Amino acid sequence: MGKLEIDDIGLESLVDAFYARVRADAALGPIFNDAIGDWPEHLEKLTDFWSSVMLTSGRYKGQPVPAHMKHKAQITPELFARWLALWAQTTDALMIPEAAAALQDRARRIAQSLQLAMFIRLGGR
Numbered sequence: 001m002g003k004l005e006i007d008d009i010g011l012e013s014l015v016d017a018f019y020a021r022v023r024a025d026a027a028l029g030p031i032f033n034d035a036i037g038d039w040p041e042h043l044e045k046l047t048d049f050w051s052s053v054m055l056t057s058g059r060y061k062g063q064p065v066p067a068h069m070k071h072k073a074q075i076t077p078e079l080f081a082r083w084l085a086l087w088a089q090t091t092d093a094l095m096i097p098e099a100a101a102a103l104q105d106r107a108r109r110i111a112q113s114l115q116l117a118m119f120i121r122l123g124g125r
């Protein structure tokens with residue numbers, strides 16, 4: 001099968017494939033399967049998110065930090081590393097190389113800022 005580019009079809013296919021892998025992953029799967037009730041809706045939201053990030057489409061209107069804060073008790077830096085490893089595997093498998101590299105770079109930076117928001121305590125206590 002031909003590899004995908006960063007367009008509507010490519011991002012939708014990538015998001016579907018990525019969350020199929022996430023759900024099957026021993027470490028990440030349980031968190032997502034507990035948290036997400038409506039998978040078609042989640043996949044659409046995440047496709048909108050990546051469309052906004054990579055194509056500046058403005059389709060995603062949401063707040064990722066509070067969405068992850070809700071699950072802070074279950075989320076660790078190690079899980080972020082696992083998420084990024086799965087993202088790298090999936091983008092390498094599905095996307096043309098330049099697209100995979102750009103998607104990995106963006107995900108790393110977003111993961112970094114989510115982790116700063118979640119795990120860094122300013123002022124202690």
Ligand code: HEM
Nearest residue numbers: 031032035049062063064067071075079080083107110111
């Ligand atoms: C939503 C888990 C990393 C982007 C969610 C939700 C969960 C989750 C459980 C659903 C939240 C809810 O509505 O209850 C995780 C875990 C991660 C991770 C366990 C890594 C350890 C990331 C990364 C990105 C990302 C790196 C972006 C590159 C999003 C977005 C949403 C979301 C955009 C939707 C937020 C909204 O409701 O608007 N994530 N996530 N996540 N996640 Fe993650």
